[in-house]
Amino acid sequence: MKYKILVTGAAGFIGSHLVEELVKQGNYVRALVRYNSRNEWGWLQTLPCLTDIEIHTGDIRDYDSVRNAVRDVEVVFHLAALIGIPYSYISPLAYIKTNIEGTYNILQAAREEGVRRVVHTSTSEVYGTARYVPINEEHPLQAQSPYAATKIAADQLALSFHRSFGLQVVVVRPFNTFGPRQSARAVIPTIITQVLAGARVIRLGNLNPTRDFNYVRDTVSGMITVGLSDRTLGQVVNVGSGREVSIGELVRHIENVVGRDIFVEQEEDRVRPVDSEVERLLCDNRRAYELSGWAPRYTLEEGLSETVDWLRENLYLYKPELYNV
Structure with a gap:
């Protein structure tokens, strides 16, 4: 309809x-x-x-x-x-x-x-x-x-x-x-744009929290x-995807997609206050499937690959050297 x-x-x-x-x-x-x-x-x-x-x-x-x-x-x-x-x-x-x-x-x-x-x-x-x-x-x-x-x-x-x-x-x-067109406010384009801009060491916040x-x-x-x-x-x-990945593990996944080693430096300004940091998120998406038949199709690697390709072509739109809030 x-x-x-x-x-x-x-x-x-x-x-x-x-x-x-x-x-x-x-x-x-x-x-x-x-x-x-x-x-x-x-x-x-x-x-x-x-x-x-x-x-x-x-x-x-x-x-x-x-x-x-x-x-x-x-x-x-x-x-x-x-x-x-x-x-x-x-x-x-x-x-x-x-x-x-x-x-x-x-x-x-x-x-x-x-x-x-x-x-x-x-x-x-x-x-x-x-x-x-x-x-x-x-x-x-x-x-x-x-x-x-x-x-x-x-x-x-x-x-x-x-x-x-x-x-x-x-x-x-x-x-x-995550995906094409996302702002560098989010962690995945933050990592990828710094890498594609040639940074030898990328700056991130806390690497321990997990996300879906x-x-x-x-x-x-x-x-x-x-x-x-x-x-x-x-x-x-x-x-959600039903997959749990820490920010540190995410860096390793992106390494595999871009084909180069990534070294990380923790920057204090990017770390959330202790009681404000959400330490763990993992989606139970069963209700979506039971009520509507929806289920995710993309693997994390497939999504990251498409995102890297898009960011490589559109890197001029970003300012990788700045911290976006």
């Missing part, structure tokens, strides 16, 4: 891949892009399907522009958010306004405009350090950063609109997504499959 869909956060990393796949599947896609006087549309400008997308400029924090954006659509995929954890230490209020108030604007506008379904994007950061693994959807929520706190609030707000007002809501909870890295094409297929399933309404559903 084809839908008229609004994607918020469409100009970003995951959002642009989601837009691309939704268009490929034959849906009509409206992309909400943050207003700017230069008419810059982020990664959407690089897509071959750009002419098949309706660009709508506005601001997720402004209810009027959000309501205009959701008008006449059937489904909203809500991805717009501030996501950098280190910057949430600096400006927590910005995260409250964007992640919580922005989500309210989407939910209320969808309710007022008769939108059929809102697919809300969560994050595995809401779980904090795993109390048990693999982490299923019943795992306790633990906010170890202001970012995680605002995402917990946004998730619960979305679920409350389902329970209180009958708005059809699905909460999709991706684990650590999911290639962006798998994350997007999971968001669509889970988000549009009739069996997931009112549910929180994890989307």
